[in-house]
Amino acid sequence: MTAILQTQKLRVEYRSREFRQSTKTALVGLDLEVNAGEVFGFLGPNGAGKTTTMNVLLGFIPPTSGGASLFGIDVRQPIARQRIGYLPELTYYYKFLTAEELLRFYAKIFGLTRSETDKRIAELLKLVELEHAAKRPIKSYSKGMQQRVGLAQSLINNPDLLILDEPTSGLDPLGRMKVREIIQRLKDTGKTVFFSSHELGEVETVCDRVAIVHQGELKAVGTVAEVSAGHDNLEKAFLKIVGFQTSPLP
């Protein structure tokens, strides 16, 4: 197995805004490896360090110490992101552009030729079922349509690794099913998918391996069966790992 996403003793500290607290630690020596061809679920409660990890992997913030690499290239090098696709949790695109213009813009950034771009745009608009709205400005799209444009832009370069930040957040059941279907299809074509989610049922369905982080530390990593061993399901295992205890209602 080849690890294409790696973090080594990754530590991230933020300058705290709270009085008398100089720094706040978001990640404490995180070691993570994601192998080629697997669907990897990255789990943790809010504030666990999932987003910080993604921010480091995408070069948005520098690590305080330790390192991270994509395809063996340090994430601080922009070229490390040549073979990845990223879908943010919410839709953040130029709303004055049409879906086709947005995809053309990103294709140009990846250096695709005109014929490659035309072919790829047609394929992706078909995949996300937006052919009919390709020439409409994104600002006129519904939330679900905007999320689908997001998915299309993340696939424009035919990435080998897809990083998805809560891809089904805010989608209706049909939209969720569609995203799951696309993840499965990507897996079938040998792509690697790294995604964070709070939907544990969904993670159980599509993931080969999962990691659970809590308070900036890696608490568990392994196949869904390995992590859920001794528990009824992944949700129970997750709650136990993050130290949540149920108490009877008053």
Add this chain to the structure above:
Amino acid sequence: MNKIAALAGVVIKELYRRKDFYVLFVLTALLTLGAGSVNFFNDDKIVRYVKDICLLLIWVSALVIAVVTTARQIPAEREARTIFPLLAKPVSRGHVIVGKFLGCWLATGVALFVFYFFFAIITGSKEQIWPWLGYLQALWMHWVMLAVVIAMVLLGSIYFAAPSSTSTITIIVVAGILLLGGHLNTIALSQPEPIQGLLSFLYFVMPHLEWYDLRDFVVYDMGMISLRALALATVYGAVWTGIFLLLAWLGFRRKSLTT
């Protein structure tokens, strides 16, 4: 280069899909037409007066377009969070700075070309002479000056989150340089120390944007400046633009962006 061109293309698309340019152009056109149609006191020199007003309006409009368009680029990317999917591509922060600069500069250049063309038509129709080369020289110098201003605004927009703060500060600084820049050394001589030293220092370290103002050459038909002076002014403008872009990149490179 593809990445920079793509980024610049988006900036240009945004400008022509917004109303700022059209509003300013129509306003400039209306004011100039109004001024041109009134023949005060049957003055023969009315063309000179129209030229003066028209060029002043062009300078103000171009400055407003350049500053307002540039000031919102990076803050808007951060506020709308479009910076995240962008930086998740193989795009460096240097590409973003240069792409934004190029987009704003080219967009301003298009606006400037339209303004000067309109100016040439208005004055030419009154004077029946068409000094195209002189106008082209004035346009080029004006455009080089705006390159320095745009780079300065980009630098400001890295540090000031609100585009309005960046716009206001830059317009004050640019207006200050245009109005006082050329006289600062003379003013310094009449001041006591340490003000004299401070003003002299300022005179030598600030970008002399007033050198690019060829309005008097156009209004008073003073001919053209030498090609050597034009080339030197272009190099001087390029150096200042480079300095501001470098400082903007250094500031932006260190900024942590959190989703």
